[in-house]
Amino acid sequence: MWFTQVSLKNPVFATMVMLAIVVLGLFSYQRLKVDQFPNIDFPVVVVTVDYPGASPEIVESEVTKKIEEGVNSIAGINALTSRSYEGTAVVIIEFQLHIDGRKAAEDVREKVATVHPLLRTEVKEPRVLRFDPASRAVWSLAVLPDDKAGGTQRSAVELTTWSEQVLKKRLENVRGVGAVNLVGATKREINIYLNPQALEAFGVTPDQVVSAVRNENQDLPVGSIRSVAQDRVVQIDARMERPEDFGKIIVARKNAAPVRLDQVARVNDGAQEVDSLALYNGQRTLLLSVQKSQGENTIEVVDGLTAAVAELKNQLPPGVRLETIGDSARPIRVAVNNVRQTLIEGAILTVLIVFLFLNSWRSTVITGLTLPIALIGTFLFMNMFGFTINMITLMALSLCVGLLIDDAIVVRENIVRHVQMGKSAYNAAMDGTQEIGLAVLATTLSIVAVFMPIGFMGGIIGKFFHEFGITIVAAVMISMFVSFTLDPMLSSIWHDPSIHGHGHKTGPVTFYDKTIGRVTGWFDRATEALAEGYQRILRWSLVHKVATMLIALAVFVLSIFMVPLLGTEFVPKADFSETSLNFYTPVGSSLEATEAKARQVEGILREMPEVRYTLSTINTGSAQGKIYANIYVRLVDRKDRSRSVDQMSDVLRERLKTVP
Template sequence: MSDTSPSAAPSGKKSLLGQFAIRNSVPIAFIVAALCVAGILAALRMPSSVFPQTNFPRVVILVDNGVMPGDEMMATITRPIEEAMKDIPGAVTIRSATGRGSAEISVFFNWHVDMIQSELYVLGRLGQIRAQLPPTATTTTWRLTFSAFPIIGVSLTSPTRDITTLWEKARYDLKPRFLRINGVARVDLVGGRTPEYHVIIDPAKLLAANLDLAQVTDALQKNNLIAPAGMHEENYRLYLTTVDGRLRSIDDIEKLVVAVKEGHPILVRDFGRVERGPEPVFNVVTAEGVNAVLLNIRSHPEGSTLDIANALRKELAELRRELPPDMKLAFFYDQSLLVRDSVRSVWEAIIFGLVLSVLIIFVFLKNWGTTLTAIVVIPVTVLVTILAMKLVGMSFNLMTLGGIAAAIGLVIDDAIVVVEAIYAKVAAGRPRLDGIREAIGEIFHPLVGSTLTPVVVFIPLAFLEGLAGVFFRALAMTMVVSLLTSLVLAITLTPSLAGWFIRDREHLQHGHALKDAEGGPL
């Protein structure tokens, strides 16, 4: 029979917490089990990367215009683009770098703007001034995020094949296969030399034909195209027609009519010759000491580095069987190795924390029931934290995994305090259920205070701005969720488990007596 004297009963609100946990132990266990299952599913589907996904306040515009001199690039391309970007809402700084045939313009915004909308503003302004730029200039615009950097790099090499053949193999065979992988956003080629046709003109013959280079260039452009030619209706059917004038071979180019003089066509072969060769190259890419073509693989912002790497390894295994024996595919960069090591380190920390907790609690309390009651909090807290990460759109990365690993040593504290308080009450002779109620009532306020202290320390990190906020926000959120989860479990799940696994004083004394008898002299 429990002691119901006024001196023994805790105050009203404090008693209700322990009473609630005891009366609702089955629903609490069911809810915790459901959260654990949801946490396991979330962990299996959680995307993984090295850093937290974020939108840096920067949009980059890359312009390519062949070999145009740098001062002309500055006057005709860089300055018009800079002037068009100045009054975009949220833009704070514009920086540019211009060289021969290329320019890079970076538009910086403040951290509070919607970067997707800002990128659309930049694209809109580029469209407005497109007519002012040279017709040969090509522009590329991208928003700076961590996904803008490659997660995996693959090299294609051969000791016998020329670099143009490697480029064609990478462009037309490997790149489409890699783009089919779920989560891959882009595959960029670095190195190699694109094949092209070179028209080599004899100046004397060109002058004798009374032609200039502009006429030759114009003829090549106008005769190397495919264009709609109109519509034809017949038998109640409408046919769309096209004219295909694309040049497909050296012979097609040499037979091209550039002009007609006195009724005689002047062909390209009359003043020059055509050769197939690689485009001019300004950099050299090698791997393992030979020329190579590199394929840089970039993921979607929501893509999982581990999933992409696993799928890519399977694809490479198939490609190696299909490639010629003298072609070799290999990784030269693999970000998934770092992510995999980080995930493994977290699970090692969890297992290590569980083992240490079991040993320490059992050494001091010498009771498996109390030990089990305390250590259950660690895996449950981790799974609930992972579920919360999934719900808010976070991923496994160095900061979130680091937050979970750092919290492992803290989440067990609340459960140990509760178990020790309950164990002390029961060992002092209080009935088990009364001991649970009294222990929860006595330690509730100190327990909440000790847990909220580190929470208050980490919460301000979630409101940092700039680059520091990008990294520490993820760390702070995982730490805070882990600590608050451990507090809730300590005052709900731990008392419920204590009601099942911790015995009354007679059972505890009987267990210790058996251990003493087994360990005593014969």
């Protein structure tokens, strides 16, 4: 092959090419983002419409069905489902996988815009969002009272006001943050309680009160006053600054006398009715749930949020402390680090096995260099194709570790054979590589032919394994290039004296022979014994052909019958020291009733010694509705407990059966 000739004639050039691949690969590795799975675009659009005060039946008839009929005519819809809650309608449109998600969302927005005029005036503006698994909360922070600080405890309204005006804005300024939502917030609200007897006495209707409060509590532009020298803007500043100012609003005039609001109603500076709850270890708390922007990296966003909170802790008001509850970056780091560790261990074991078989440290170095160059060089192509370091790509690299060094071993062994035939190192490298080149090329291309179609499969599985197939193909092609260039070049200029002593048994002479040489010698003898055993089995198989075929057929049939015994799952189960629990109360239950059940479930959970803390959320996130609750359970680290998450789940199900 021509690049083998170029490499042998220009060893410095070949070395610089290898260094360039390594340098570019390391540079690309620093730019690669880390995530748990590849970034997949799911063509799913969700339409959410709020209808305050409406029952699920009314929401279904007045909102949900009309939205379904409007979007049903869009081309490419695979499934259309809907859910009607109290005051909320959710319509989920799932498109075929070849449909672009952005275009699908635009089509849905156009159809929903035509349906909106047909809805009642009380129905809020529909919200059309693309479904993105990464749009869930990646980080959550609890605002808790600090008992150690002493002094007066801040009220729930004060904590909510500070969190909304200071903490929320600080977190929203972090790069990559898409939205910050408050769960369990108790917002300040001016409540006006009407006095029916006073209203009847003054002849004032509730509509007059509502109209007066709405019209009087606002700033209005009047116009401008212009002169030769000045141009001034005139406006009416009528927005109320204090709660008691509402009592001075004139709601009507009777017999030329004004009727003020405080004469027919009571103004109360209180709290807004809570519509969602967060319970931290059974106690109500204020939770800030953070979502990242589309396309942003989870780990980078979480690191930015953690740094922002660390800076803010010195500026906290007295009696307030912050506690990080949920962190989606931690499972990603654990999973990726585990796969990365497996990859490194596999590479070390591969080189060790090669050393034991070749029984030469020079040959091991020559062939072993293929492994790091191919792995590092693959990062260059991963960066070019926009991949990330995730479980799929790292799994691909782990799987192909053994494949990457095969070509180099075959080329090196053939070069050694030619050297033992009496040829010079240069001629042996040239002739040995050319002789075996076609076979190595055919082997590599067969591997490419196996894994390349995996990168272009259809369906959801194909979207996930696109990076898997391309990564393996890139790594294998780089290893073949290194085997045809670097290995022959090193073999031609770095002579190995041990290859001439192959098969000759001599006593220990050097320190190497007295130490590691004894281990490799024992391994050679064991390998020869194994080869002799294989030859005996092969001779028996050649004599008893029918029996050999029957044994092979029996193993094949038995394997087919054992396939149903294997479990199937999309993603392997992993223990990240956390789990979640979902439940719902009977339809029509109040928020307080669901809260009481959540406290009971949390109490059972915290009785288990493996539980570090619990966080319950009601009517938020994936648990929309006052009857739906989600409990996040953080466990102690895996090394500090004897039971796995699955084992704890079985025990927990039995205990939860006691909750009425």
